[in-house]
Amino acid sequence: MVDQIELLHRFFEYVKIDTQSDRDSKTSPSTQKQFDLARKLMDELKEIGLSDASVDDHCYVTATLEGNLFDPKIPVIGFIAHMDTSQDAPGANVKPRMHKNYQGGDLALDSGVVIKAEDNPSLKKYIGHDIITSDGTTLLGADDKAGIAAIITALSFLKENSHLNKYGTIKVAFTPDEEVGRGTEHFDVKKFGAKYAYTVDGSEVGEIEDETFNAAKAEYRIKGFNIHPGYGKGKLVNSQKIAAKLIGMLPYEESPEMTDGDQGFFHILNTSGNVGETVIQLIIRDFNKNGLEEKKNRLKSYQGQLNAQYGEGTVELKIEDQYPNMKEIIDQNPEVMEVALEAMKRTGVKPIHKKVRGGTDGANLSYMGLPTPNIFDGSINFHSVTEYIPLSSMITATEMLVQIPLIFAEKYHKS
Numbered sequence: 001m002v003d004q005i006e007l008l009h010r011f012f013e014y015v016k017i018d019t020q021s022d023r024d025s026k027t028s029p030s031t032q033k034q035f036d037l038a039r040k041l042m043d044e045l046k047e048i049g050l051s052d053a054s055v056d057d058h059c060y061v062t063a064t065l066e067g068n069l070f071d072p073k074i075p076v077i078g079f080i081a082h083m084d085t086s087q088d089a090p091g092a093n094v095k096p097r098m099h100k101n102y103q104g105g106d107l108a109l110d111s112g113v114v115i116k117a118e119d120n121p122s123l124k125k126y127i128g129h130d131i132i133t134s135d136g137t138t139l140l141g142a143d144d145k146a147g148i149a150a151i152i153t154a155l156s157f158l159k160e161n162s163h164l165n166k167y168g169t170i171k172v173a174f175t176p177d178e179e180v181g182r183g184t185e186h187f188d189v190k191k192f193g194a195k196y197a198y199t200v201d202g203s204e205v206g207e208i209e210d211e212t213f214n215a216a217k218a219e220y221r222i223k224g225f226n227i228h229p230g231y232g233k234g235k236l237v238n239s240q241k242i243a244a245k246l247i248g249m250l251p252y253e254e255s256p257e258m259t260d261g262d263q264g265f266f267h268i269l270n271t272s273g274n275v276g277e278t279v280i281q282l283i284i285r286d287f288n289k290n291g292l293e294e295k296k297n298r299l300k301s302y303q304g305q306l307n308a309q310y311g312e313g314t315v316e317l318k319i320e321d322q323y324p325n326m327k328e329i330i331d332q333n334p335e336v337m338e339v340a341l342e343a344m345k346r347t348g349v350k351p352i353h354k355k356v357r358g359g360t361d362g363a364n365l366s367y368m369g370l371p372t373p374n375i376f377d378g379s380i381n382f383h384s385v386t387e388y389i390p391l392s393s394m395i396t397a398t399e400m401l402v403q404i405p406l407i408f409a410e411k412y413h414k415s
Contacts, residue, residue, distance in 0.1 A: 048282030082178030109136030
């Protein structure tokens with residue numbers, strides 16, 4: 001069994017460090033404060049015996065747990081988690097709270113925020129369990145610091161018990177800027193040196209994901225003409241009103257609040273501006289590659305319609321791809337999923353095969369040559385002040401990670 005006290009201590013220490021990324025930043029990492037956690041993780045990896053642990057100039061933490069079976073047939077595997085937290089809720093001064101022996105019903109936080117049982121049916125699964133939240137003024141940061149804590153605790157267990165467990169070489173990477181879609185921007189797959197990897201960034205126990213959206217981001221820049229409103233007749237062009245018209249063109253039935261399952265969406269992230277200029281930032285998502293292209297074309301058609309009405313150049317549009325659906329690559333490498341499913345079986349976990357209705361570094365990594373499905377860390381309600389994680393879920397995630405390298409070793413090493 002893994003050391004539960006060690007796991008909990010690591011997690012509490014990590015969430016207290018502010019690592020919010022910034023989608024508007026052009027630097028890499030997007031925020032320098034991510035180095036605060038990166039350096040701490042490097043030191044901890046060295047403490048448990050991973051001598052090559054390092055942090056590079058772009059805030060990527062990497063290290064190697066050398067296998068105790070010197071068999072080249074055993075594939076090198078990797079465990080990956082991201083250090084940054086979302087901008088969608090406050091992320092500084094996180095105060096983790098343990099709710100011992102949850103007995104059902106609403107979960108009241110210090111700030112007055114309530115995690116309502118009615119709105120959170122998953123809570124029923126955790127009656128009698130210890131549940132961790134923030135104080136309700138910030139997110140918790142279990143996304144993905146629970147993944148980090150699980151990985152380091154699993155590596156520590158394997159290292160300390162190497163006389164009892166046989167395994168091949170394991171690579172580890174902790175990345176910045178996953179929440180802003182740039183987690184793999186400077187990831188050197190060849191240098192990392194793994195054949196397969198797993199991101200530990202899913203939600204509830206049992207979740208395993210080998211399919212993501214195809215994703216793109218878009219920005220409309222709408223130009224108006226400002227003049228004294230008292231003399232504006234026939235001259236003043238209010239960019240905000242054009243922006244409102246453009247937002248009205250986006251189909252409400254294809255928004256995040258109206259879609260689930262296999263359905264894609266358009267999602268407005270931010271609108272800012274004044275009479276003279278307004279900027280609309282949005283993302284588009286679709287599991288089907290052709291579906292994403294169709295959504296891009298619709299954005300272009302809205303631009304064309306408004307320019308035809310208000311004059312060429314009034315509305316500018318920039319679209320950038322963010323990540324592809326990784327399913328095609330994972331399907332070509334079935335072993336990576338087979339081993340994870342066997343690890344769940346050995347840990348007593350019922351697999352929940354899901355599509356990621358969001359992003360994961362594994363999407364880009366898979367297309368960069370490193371097949372990387374996503375597995376659970378136990379966190380729930382991420383990006384929210386109502387985020388929580390049952391301690392038992394984090395323990396299960398850690399124990400499952402221990403099993404993965406053991407299974408690869410058993411499969412390839414014949415004594």
